[in-house]
Amino acid sequence: MSDRSRRLSRTAVALATVPTFLFLAACGDTSSDDASTIVRTTTNVAGAGVVGIERDTVGLCAPEQPVDTLGRQGDSRLVVAGGRSTTVPADPQRIVVLSMTALDSSCAVGMWERVVGAPTAPLAPTAPPSALLRPDYLGTGIAEIPGVGPEGSPDLDAIRALSPDVIIGADSLDPSVTAQLDGIAPTVLTRASSSWLERSTLAAAAMGRRDAATRATEQYRARAEDVGRRQNSSITEASVVRFGAGDAQLLGDDSFAGQVLAQAGVRRPGPQQGATRPLSADDPSDAEGDLIYVLFDGQDGLEHGTSVMESDAWKDLGAVTDSRVFSVDDTVWSGDGLVAAGAVLTDISNSLNGYV
Numbered sequence: 592m593s594d595r596s597r598r599l600s601r602t603a604v605a606l607a608t609v610p611t612f613l614f615l616a617a618c619g620d621t622s623s624d625d626a627s628t629i630v631r632t633t634t635n636v637a638g639a640g641v642v643g644i645e646r647d648t649v650g651l652c653a654p655e656q657p658v659d660t661l662g663r664q665g666d667s668r669l670v671v672a673g674g675r676s677t678t679v680p681a682d683p684q685r686i687v688v689l690s691m692t693a694l695d696s697s698c699a700v701g702m703w704e705r706v707v708g709a710p711t712a713p714l715a716p717t718a719p720p721s722a723l724l725r726p727d728y729l730g731t732g733i734a735e736i737p738g739v740g741p742e743g744s745p746d747l748d749a750i751r752a753l754s755p756d757v758i759i760g761a762d763s764l765d766p767s768v769t770a771q772l773d774g775i776a777p778t779v780l781t782r783a784s785s786s787w788l789e790r791s792t793l794a795a796a797a798m799g800r801r802d803a804a805t806r807a808t809e810q811y812r813a814r815a816e817d818v819g820r821r822q823n824s825s826i827t828e829a830s831v832v833r834f835g836a837g838d839a840q841l842l843g844d845d846s847f848a849g850q851v852l853a854q855a856g857v858r859r860p861g862p863q864q865g866a867t868r869p870l871s872a873d874d875p876s877d878a879e880g881d882l883i884y885v886l887f888d889g890q891d892g893l894e895h896g897t898s899v900m901e902s903d904a905w906k907d908l909g910a911v912t913d914s915r916v917f918s919v920d921d922t923v924w925s926g927d928g929l930v931a932a933g934a935v936l937t938d939i940s941n942s943l944n945g946y947v
Contacts, residue, residue, distance in 0.1 A: 636893070637900035638911065639885055639918040640947035643938045648730035651930065653701040656803035658682045659796075672793050673762035673780035680756050680777075682799050687753055689745050689760035691726065692781060694736075695928025696794035698729055700803040707753045708739040712922065726922040728934045751775050759797045761790075787847055791928045807929050811936075812854065818936045819856030822943045828858045829943065830880030830910065832870060833925065834896030835888045839870040841877060848884070848924040851935045857943065872899045879908050882915035882943070886924050914947040 687708040711724035740746035779797035795804035831842040862877035887893040
């Protein structure tokens with residue numbers, strides 16, 4: 592049997608044996624449905640059905656969680672992160688976050704209403720004109736938090752004017768910027784080389800909510816297992832391609848998307864087992880899978896991706912001819928936190944065994 596025939600056989604088995612469950616909300620409620628309506632798409636990009644464009648963010652963020660008691664020293668606590676030891680308020684009231692990881696974490700542990708400043712981010716190419724410079728998946732309340740500049744280039748004057756009692760960023764900041772932040776408020780830096788779960792937990796610890804982050808992580812892992820079981824994910828190979836301005840990457844096991852897929856038990860095609868690597872536009876055969884998820888890094892990524900996806904070489908892929916290509920939100924699938932990971936699980940639930 593040819594590779595193409597084996598792949599089609601796997602797809603037929605998946606569609607025939609997997610229950611047609613559809614997750615309707617982030618909490619995991621399900622409803623039976625006909626296979627032709629598993630995927631709810633609102634638009635189409637170069638033949639790919641758009642998944643997750645209408646997210647329900649009502650009640651998305653956790654209610655405020657209790658402050659940690661362990662490690663508290665009166666009104667303060669010591670946080671060790673990024674090669675630094677920083678004394679921060681035990682229960683901070685005015686928080687500035689300088690990374691999307693920390694912003695996501697504030698939602699996951701119910702501290703977002705104490706965040707007085709947060710970074711801005713480029714709008715997704717499919718975002719509506721009314722969208723704000725903040726990831727849509729985090730909801731409208733977080734979108735209205737005052738901006739303090741993009742990640743990696745914080746506006747020091749804006750931060751100073753907010754009078755924070757703790758600042759949470761990443762160790763990728765320029766040391767001169769870090770020194771100035773230290774002069775404004777105690778600054779905790781997560782380590783870029785650590786895992787996204789470690790960064791999320793550390794950001795929560797700087798907010799005095801490490802225990803809440805641990806509970807949220809356990810809930811996420813349990814949901815990932817549940818999604819995998821309901822979708823019978825182990826029989827499906829999902830390819831993930833991220834288009835940039837003039838290039839494309841196969842997102843491997845080291846990517847955020849790849850790790851969430853693995854935690855849900857989704858298999859990956861052979862060429863995508865390992866580190867993220869480039870994909871040739873002239874020969875995109877390594878993008879083949881039972882289905883393909885595509886991400887677009889900004890407007891330039893959308894334009895380049897569209898040109899590749901309209902090529903004959905791309906259209907020859909089996910997943911393309913089977914109408915099993917799905918466009919997903921880059922800010923979610925390239926995210927860095929528990930809330931983003933939960934949104935990826937919702938997208939998986941709504942598309943893994945569906946078709947456009």
